[in-house]
Amino acid sequence: MDSIDLEVLKTAALWLANGRRCQLVTVVKTWGSSPRPIGATLAICEDGQVVGSVSGGCIEDDLIEQVRQHGITRTVPEILSYGISADEAHRFGLPCGGTIELAIEPLSAASGIDELLARLERHELVARRLDLASGAVTLTHADAGATQLVADGALCTVHGPRWRLFIIGAGQLSRFVAQVASAMDYHVTVCDPREEYSAGWQLPGVELVHTMPDDLVIDAKLDRRSAVLALTHDPKLDDLALMEALKSDAFYVGAIGSRLNNAKRRERLKLFDLNDAELARLHGPVGLYIGSKTPAEIAISILAEMTAVKNGVPAGLQVNHAAALTPAGTEACVRD
Structure with a gap:
């Protein structure tokens, strides 16, 4: 697109x-x-x-x-x-x-x-x-x-691409996020060193790299027009990239997963000497609560939250997955 x-x-x-x-x-x-x-x-x-x-x-x-x-x-x-x-x-x-x-x-x-x-x-x-x-x-x-x-x-x-989006993981959700983000004037780079995920990746206009995600984030020299999404569910790939992103000037850093798994992720990130202010920048579970279930719907919720942050919408006006519960009382977010 x-x-x-x-x-x-x-x-x-x-x-x-x-x-x-x-x-x-x-x-x-x-x-x-x-x-x-x-x-x-x-x-x-x-x-x-x-x-x-x-x-x-x-x-x-x-x-x-x-x-x-x-x-x-x-x-x-x-x-x-x-x-x-x-x-x-x-x-x-x-x-x-x-x-x-x-x-x-x-x-x-x-x-x-x-x-x-x-x-x-x-x-x-x-x-x-x-x-x-x-x-x-x-x-x-x-x-x-x-x-x-x-x-x-x-x-x-x-x-031109005034905004940059770096996606960790080349799964199905990443494909939907990349497609919509490209139409929103983002220069999208997808990073996944796993051959089984990246071998069949074909999306015109989206760059695919096979380096380690933390190396990509460091080399990218993230600025206030950059965003990073960790979408692999694999701490070995996500965590180090998130650590570098949270220390950068990136306007948005998000990670997929349930509230429980994101709480565990934050505990792991503390071991990398991230301070409370840096950890507070992590959007996880990622996305606004819109009752999303399918990969396409989840992609919309993620990009909706990114857009709200980019446009300076106060956090109090956003309803994210971490704060929203389904009527049954279960978390309406992507689970590990």
């Missing part, structure tokens, strides 16, 4: 390769409540076909209608605002007083979409600078903390 923004770029590249005119729409700024975040993208073909989203529907309808009536006539980028008045807010599905600012860019071979996609295929983080007066585009390497901005007459957008 591709992320939405990657799908937009790939579709636009295909339209251009087929000799069709198209334009790229990017959310530049929002005020008040807005259905889509800054950086969200949409591509519109000359026949009105569309991929992506910038508002959730109503603004897209207006942009499509403009193209169908007048075609794609822009030769340079243009900044448009929607929802300034209460009437417009109601018309375009924005809360009263909400405003969204869009950059509309006519695409061509000079827009660098093919080169951008090639760099993204190599898992690079890329800054794309669009000159708003001329439409000229330059591509450069972006730092991990780079964000979209408009400055000095240019729109600078950031593309």
